[in-house]
Amino acid sequence: MPVKLTAPDALSLLPVNGVNLGFAQAHVRKPNRKDLLVMTLAEGSHVAGVFTQNSFCAAPVILCKDYLARQSQIRALLVNTGCANAGTGEDGLNRAKLTCAALAELLHIQSNQVLPFSTGVILEPLPVEKVIAGMPAAIENLQKDNWLNAAEAIMTTDIVAKGTSRQIQLSGKTVTITGISKGSGMIHPNMATMLGYIATDAVVSKVALEAIIQYAVNKSFNCITVDGDTSTNDSLIMVATNLAGNTEITEADITKASRDFIILRDALTDVAIELAQAIVRDGEGATKFMTITVEGGKDTAECRKVAYAIAHSPLIKTAFFASDPNLGRILAAIGYAGVENLDVDNLDLYLGDVLVAEKGGRAVSYKEEQGAAIMAESDILVRVVLNRGNEDVTIWTCDFSYDYVKINADYRS
Numbered sequence: 001m002p003v004k005l006t007a008p009d010a011l012s013l014l015p016v017n018g019v020n021l022g023f024a025q026a027h028v029r030k031p032n033r034k035d036l037l038v039m040t041l042a043e044g045s046h047v048a049g050v051f052t053q054n055s056f057c058a059a060p061v062i063l064c065k066d067y068l069a070r071q072s073q074i075r076a077l078l079v080n081t082g083c084a085n086a087g088t089g090e091d092g093l094n095r096a097k098l099t100c101a102a103l104a105e106l107l108h109i110q111s112n113q114v115l116p117f118s119t120g121v122i123l124e125p126l127p128v129e130k131v132i133a134g135m136p137a138a139i140e141n142l143q144k145d146n147w148l149n150a151a152e153a154i155m156t157t158d159i160v161a162k163g164t165s166r167q168i169q170l171s172g173k174t175v176t177i178t179g180i181s182k183g184s185g186m187i188h189p190n191m192a193t194m195l196g197y198i199a200t201d202a203v204v205s206k207v208a209l210e211a212i213i214q215y216a217v218n219k220s221f222n223c224i225t226v227d228g229d230t231s232t233n234d235s236l237i238m239v240a241t242n243l244a245g246n247t248e249i250t251e252a253d254i255t256k257a258s259r260d261f262i263i264l265r266d267a268l269t270d271v272a273i274e275l276a277q278a279i280v281r282d283g284e285g286a287t288k289f290m291t292i293t294v295e296g297g298k299d300t301a302e303c304r305k306v307a308y309a310i311a312h313s314p315l316i317k318t319a320f321f322a323s324d325p326n327l328g329r330i331l332a333a334i335g336y337a338g339v340e341n342l343d344v345d346n347l348d349l350y351l352g353d354v355l356v357a358e359k360g361g362r363a364v365s366y367k368e369e370q371g372a373a374i375m376a377e378s379d380i381l382v383r384v385v386l387n388r389g390n391e392d393v394t395i396w397t398c399d400f401s402y403d404y405v406k407i408n409a410d411y412r413s
Helices: 059-069 089-107 128-140 146-154 206-221 250-257 259-281 300-313 314-321 327-336 368-375 402-409
Strands: 019-024 036-039 046-051 076-083 115-122 162-170 174-183 195-200 235-240 289-297 348-351 354-358 377-385 391-398
Touching: 019 115, 019 128, 019 146, 036 146, 046 059, 046 206, 059 115, 059 146, 059 174, 059 235, 076 089, 089 115, 089 128, 128 368, 146 162, 146 174, 174 259, 195 259, 206 235, 206 259, 250 259, 250 300, 259 289, 259 391, 289 300, 300 327, 300 377, 300 391, 300 402, 327 348, 327 377, 348 368, 348 391
Parallel strands: 076 115, 195 235, 289 377
Antiparallel strands: 019 036, 036 076, 046 235, 162 174, 174 195, 289 391, 348 354, 348 377
C-alpha cells in the first residue's frame, strides 16, 4: 500500500474557472476502467510544458513540443492510458495526429490546438479506433468538478489517485490552483512514467508561466526517483486560464520579483511538490518514504550526485525495506558518487537526528538499536553533511520491496 497516502476527496479538488474535464472507458488495454481523459481550456488560456529528456521520447511528446513551439492557442488536452505510443516511429506520430484531429473536429477547434498524452506499454501501436470511439462519452460528461475522475482516468500501476488544490490572494482576487498527477514506477528525472497537470485561473503571461514551470519542476518532479528509469512519456503541463481577475503577472514581475509573482510561483511549486511526493509514496511496492538531504556541498551538482547514488542503490533500498540498519551501504554509495577530492574524514552521516558516521567511520555515540528504530518508521530522513561548501539538495525516494518485482514482472499480463 502507498506510504501515508490516500486518494483525495472529490470535494477537496477545487474547480478552476475555464477548465472542464471529461472521462471515458475506452477499453484501450483493459475493459471497465477509466482510461481516457479530455480536458478543455477556455479561449485565451496560456499553456507551458516540460517533457522527458529520454531520446526515445513518445510520439505524443514530439507533437506536444511541436504544437507548443508554434505558439498554438491550446484549447484541449487528450490523455489515454494503456498504451504509451512510444517506440512506434512515424506510424505512432500519425496515430497521435489522428486522435488530435478527431477531438478537434468534435470540439470545433484546430487539430494543433489539442495536446495529446499517452502512458502505458511501450513499443505497441496506439489503438486509434478505441481512443476516438471513447471521445463522445468523455465530451458528454465534461464538468468543472471532475478532477478526481480525471486523476483516476490517467492512472496505470498507481494504487491511488493523486491530486491537490490551493487558493491564494493576488491583487485582492481569489486565485485557485488544482493539480493531478500519475506515476508509480519508471520514475526518475529528467523528468520523473509520470504525467502531471496543474491548472490555475490566475492572470499570468505565457513568459511568466514558463518561468514558473521551470522553477517548479526543478523543486519537485526533478527531485524524485523510484527506480532510476527515465520514462519515454514524462510530461508536466501548467495551464493559466487568465479568468481570476487579478492584475496580470508579466515578465516585468519576474525581473523585479514582485510579491504577486512570488506568491503564485511558490503556490504552484507547492502543488507540484505535493504531487511529486505522492508519486514516490505510491511507488510500486513502496513501504518506506525516504528524504535524502545532502548539505555542505561545493555546488548543487555534487550534492545531487551523492543524493542519487544513495537513492538509486538497490542494496540501500532493500535494506530500508527490511528495516536493516546496514548503513555502511550508504557510506559506500557516497564514496562512489563521483565527487572529486571528497574528504571522507570530514563528512557526517545522520539517520533522522542520529549521528551515524563521522571522521571516516562509525560515530562513537551511535548504537545499532537507534538505527533499527528509525528504519522501522515509514518516513525516514537520511542526511549527509559534506562540510565543503554551502550548497544543499533534497530529493525523495522509496524502498524496494518484493512487490516491486512482482508488479513489473506482471505489468503486461
